[in-house]
Amino acid sequence: MSNDVRYCERFSYVFLKFTVIVYATIFWLIGGFILAIGIYAEVERQRYKTLEGVFLAPAIILIVLGVVMFIVSFIGVLASLRDNLMLLKVFLYTLTVCLILELLGGILALVFRHQTVDLLNKNIRKGIVNYYDDLDFKNIMDFVQRKFKCCGGQEYKDWEVNMYHNCTAPGPLACGVPYTCCLENKPNEVTNTLCGYKVLDKERLDLQNVIYIRGCTDAVFIWFMDNYKIMAGLLLGILFPQWETPPPPSSTPLLCYPYVYYVLQVVPLRDIPTPCL
Numbered sequence: 723m724s725n726d727v728r729y730c731e732r733f734s735y736v737f738l739k740f741t742v743i744v745y746a747t748i749f750w751l752i753g754g755f756i757l758a759i760g761i762y763a764e765v766e767r768q769r770y771k772t773l774e775g776v777f778l779a780p781a782i783i784l785i786v787l788g789v790v791m792f793i794v795s796f797i798g799v800l801a802s803l804r805d806n807l808m809l810l811k812v813f814l815y816t817l818t819v820c821l822i823l824e825l826l827g828g829i830l831a832l833v834f835r836h837q838t839v840d841l842l843n844k845n846i847r848k849g850i851v852n853y854y855d856d857l858d859f860k861n862i863m864d865f866v867q868r869k870f871k872c873c874g875g876q877e878y879k880d881w882e883v884n885m886y887h888n889c890t891a892p893g894p895l896a897c898g899v900p901y902t903c904c905l906e907n908k909p910n911e912v913t914n915t916l917c918g919y920k921v922l923d924k925e926r927l928d929l930q931n932v933i934y935i936r937g938c939t940d941a942v943f944i945w946f947m948d949n950y951k952i953m954a955g956l957l958l959g960i961l962f963p964q965w966e967t968p969p970p971p972s973s974t975p976l977l978c979y980p981y982v983y984y985v986l987q988v989v990p991l992r993d994i995p996t997p998c999l
Contacts, residue, residue, distance in 0.1 A: 739802055746798030746813075753795055757788025763858065780858055794820070843939055846875030851883050853900075863938075864902040872941035873903035873934045880937070882922055889922055897922045903933045 763781035794816050801809030831838050849859040867873055874880030881887040881899045889897035899918035918933055926935045 739805075742802045743799060746795045746802060749791055750795035750799055753788050753791025753793075755788075756784055757792055760784030760786075760788050766857070780862065839939060843875040843880075843937075846939070847880050847883050850874070850880055851885075853884050854886060864900065866938050866942070867900070867902040867934070870938055870941035870945055871906075871934045872936045872938035873899055874937055875939055876937045878903060878929070878933060878935050878937070879922055887922070894919065896920075899933060905931065905933065 760781050760783075764785060766781075794813070797809055797816070798813045800806070801813050846863075849856065849863065853860055853863065878899055881903075882889065885891055886893065886895045887898055887900075891897075894916060897920050898916070899921055901913060901915045901917050904914070904917035921929055921933055929935050
């Protein structure tokens, strides 16, 4: 009976430790990848002297996100490999703070969803003003408009705020929209970059066969709703490993509880199970 208990404890310990190592390593690699992309994007942004600002410089967001993920995940990998109590506490408390911030941000976004949408549309219009001056925003906006078959933020007429697309501006772009707003071409057909010529002074019904009249904000939200199962799975995969469970009763198998809690509370460092002889 004693040998069975020792084997159960050893199996639980090894399994949970391996799970945490794999989880932390995966996010460590993802964090490093995001950090590398952010650094590359920032170097390119500085080379082309694009605009400053948090929204207009997504490379900064990628760098910050990559640094946080890389450092926190590295602490988790090192702590789980070495069974270091101090690092495990840092890892545990950091994940707890991140979890609280994620949940709080999601709740606030839902409660103030109308204000969130308005803020998003406002920032998109701000980016459209500098569309041709900011390479980062231009690439993102073009990708979103192609991917989600949309135009502008709230609607296609958001492009009026751009000095080149405003109806009072001179040139061929006046009163038009970028070609990424146009309906997709047939296969092997050359793209007409002026397909959005003079569309801003026309009604929506007249443009259904010319450009995408739906705004990108609504298009993205609709895509999330249509793919809610995938998004829920991704969200669960991110949040679930961060969840801290309560102390287990003595009759509950240790396998059901996180390795971090197991090392910190259930088994002191000096009593970590050793291989059964």
